[in-house]
Amino acid sequence: MTRKILWLLTCCTLLLAACDKRMVTVDNPPETTSPSTGTPPISDKKIQAGVQGIVTDASNNPIAGARVLCGEQNMLTDQYGSFRFQDISITEAAAVVTVQKAGFFNGIRTFRVTATGREQFVQIQLLPKATAGTFDATAGGVIGASNAQFIFVPNQVLDASNKPYKGKATLTYAFINPERDDFADIMPGDLRAVNDKNELVALQSFGMMALELQGDNGEKLHLDGINNVTFRMEIPATLRQTAPATIPLWHFNESTGLWQQEGSAEKMGNSYVGTVKHFSFWNCDAQFPIVNLKATFKDDKNNPLANTAVQITRNNNSSTYGYTDAAGEISGLVPANEQVTITIKDKCGEVIFSKKAGPWSTDTNAGTFNITINPQSRLSFSGKVTTCDGAAVTKGVVNIQVNGVHYAAPILNGNYTASILRCETTTATVTLNPVDETANKMSTTTFQAAPGDYTRDLQACDAIQASTVTLLLEGQNTTFITPTDSILFSYHKSDTASANYYLISAAQKTTPSSQLNMELPDIKVGTSVAPYFSVSMSGNNYYGQSVNITITSTGVAGEYVEGSFSGNIQKMQGGTLVPISGSFKVRIE
Incomplete structure (x- = not known):
């Protein structure tokens, strides 16, 4: 994905203190502003490029089996937590990668593609969903997390049918700590935003949180969009002196990959207090003018430093990270008219390069930086x-x-x-x-x-032989073949040996694309049942767990696995079972 320069900082959250005489309550909410409207001021031009990355948990352990969506394609992470889309159509100015895994909030990264055909890199850390508290949705209530508090009014929680929910509602919550070195891997997007004037800006955050509501049986709930939830968030100690008295609120728009201004919060003591009408990722951020910076990083042998974290630090000591692409290049937003410090660390966290650069008043290519490496x-x-x-x-x-x-x-x-x-x-x-x-x-x-x-x-x-996948579904024959289409083979290893499996993914590079995902419990010659099988074609989605896979030939890395499949698969539009059959010859990587 691309190495975006993401601007961050962040704010944490604290319990509402009864002794605060300026407390914002349901009857005394802070003033708000209207959300921005209009077409986002950013190009929607598509471009062909590659995207790869790593997905980890809070301890930096790889997460296998996470679903990764990018462009019109999706796949699962392997035993290293890695994924790779070799050639897909994505938005040049703001490509988006979304990672889904049960028990975690979605991980989302937005980035600018550095060049056509160039492989981009991202690293995403998933936030676990933690229960902040439970309340009676009919009566409303107050939920206190370790560093946050939220006030709900009666009957503002709705179910999937948009009717008032009558049971116990559970708030799941995650705080995104601004002082963590890996903050850029955790927070969604890249902190580009659209303000209430429909201008593209960059953000310095003084607070970020993820919020969701669930019912008694784990069903997803949502707010009515009319009544407010009042929140109070503590400002981290290192940011309190510079925190503005009034700060815009921003929610993350998953469809555009950008933050969007909606409302504001007031500083009261060491906290920000505000209201929201819907739940997603929320952020307390100051905005600043930006320019786009390009730069290339190479080692002392003139080799590109690919997939490498680059840190940009402002004079106020706030920092962000971007990742270089396959050619060692970054492309992203930096503050206009400010000198910054560019730093690169090795994988053990040791600084191996640091240099003052800027200021820049217009979009700039800063050239090539050569770095001596131990x-x-x-x-x-x-x-x-x-x-x-x-x-x-x-x-x-x-x-x-x-x-x-x-x-x-x-x-x-x-x-x-x-x-x-x-x-x-x-x-x-x-x-x-x-x-x-x-x-x-x-x-x-x-x-x-x-x-x-x-x-x-x-x-x-x-x-080199082409990899191919063919299928017959509802009278329609479809063939995927490399290099015209993308066909990938990957191995997914779980902590439980019985959960290990292999995945064949095939997708057309055109938009909209047809795609197939087929799991194999093993790649030995013989017949077995696919643990998971999905097809997306002509606007229809199909899923099944009763498709037989017959492998007729296999080998080691660089060779090919060959076979056929047949069975029944459920059409999600209507729920009917339809027959499917096909064959595959895919290079093992």
């Missing part, structure tokens, strides 16, 4: 790439996978070189896949590597 803080690969006859490969690329994250090194005059930031305390599973684009040949080798420099000469000898 060999023990990186994985470096280099060597020759030859054909089966020993001749130098003149056109191609070496695809590199490190613990599920992909990198690419172009082959120049028969040689390749790449540097990847790592932490000196860990080893990684590395796969090198040289591709000879002239002869349409490749090879694959996998090994374990600790940080350091590695010389690996490679040969591209195996013919």
Whole structure:
């Protein structure tokens, strides 16, 4: 995804104190402003690019089996918490990746695509849903979390049918701590916003929270959109002196990937107090003028530093992070007319580069920054790439996978070189896949590597065959074939061995696209039942758990799994069962 420069800070929350004589109550709410209206002031132009990323929990452990949606495609994260869309149609100015996992709030990242065909990178940390409290929806009530309090009026909670809910309503809540180093991985979007004048601005946050309502049986509830919920949030100690007396409120618009101004909050003591009429992600933010910054980061060997976190710090010590793309480039918003500090840390958190830059009054390309890296803080690969006859490969690329994250090194005059930031305390599973684009040949080798420099000469000898998936559904034959379409094979490992599975995903690159997701419990020759099977086609969605998968041929990484499938699948529009059949030949990665 792209390495956006996201601007943040944030505000926490606190219990309403009865002794506060300026307390905002249901009968004495703060003043509010109307939400912004009109078309968002940002281009909706589509562009073809690749997107990959990592999904983790609060302890930085990978989350496997999370559903990732981007453009018209979706897939599951693998055992490394990684995902990859190789070529999809996304919005150039504001592409959005959404991650869904039971027990967590949605993780959402917005970013600017750096270039057509360029693979972007994002890292997303999911917030667990925690119960803040329960109240009688008919009577209303007061809910106090560890650092927040919320006042509900009677009968303002509705069910899915938009009728007043009569049972116990549960508030699930997550506080997004502004002082965490990984705040940029947690918060939704990239803190670009549309204000009440329909202007695109950037935000410095003094508070962020995620809110949802559930019924007795876990069903999703919502507010009526008419009555207010009053909240009070404590301002973090490091931000209290600079926190404005009145601050705009912003909610996150998941359809645009941008924050949207709606209302305001008042500073009372060490807290902000305000009201909201609907629940989502909410943010207390000051806005500031922005320019777009591009910059490229390379190591001392002139290799692009791909998928690398770049920190931008303002003079008021507020910071944000963006991630470089496959070419080591960032593209994102920074404050106009301010000098900032650009910092890069290795995977162990040690600063390896820091430099003052700016100020900029207009959109700027700051050029290339070269960074000297300790060999023990990186994985470096280099060597020759030859054909089966020993001749130098003149056109191609070496695809590199490190613990599920992909990198690419172009082959120049028969040689390749790449540097990847790592932490000196860990080893990684590395796969090198040289591709000879002239002869349409490749090879694959996998090994374990600790940080350091590695010389690996490679040969591209195996013919590259297209991956294909065909299906017959309701009289319609559909064929997916690479490279015209996207077909991916991935392995998903759970803590429970019986929950391990493989996933074949196929999607057309056109919009709207047809797509298929098929889980296999194993890739051994034989017949089994797919744990999950879904198809989206011609505006219809189909799901099933009674589709038989027959594997006729398999192999190791770089080879192909082949077979067929047949059974019944449920059409969601109407609920009828319809037959489905097809075949597949997919390269194992």
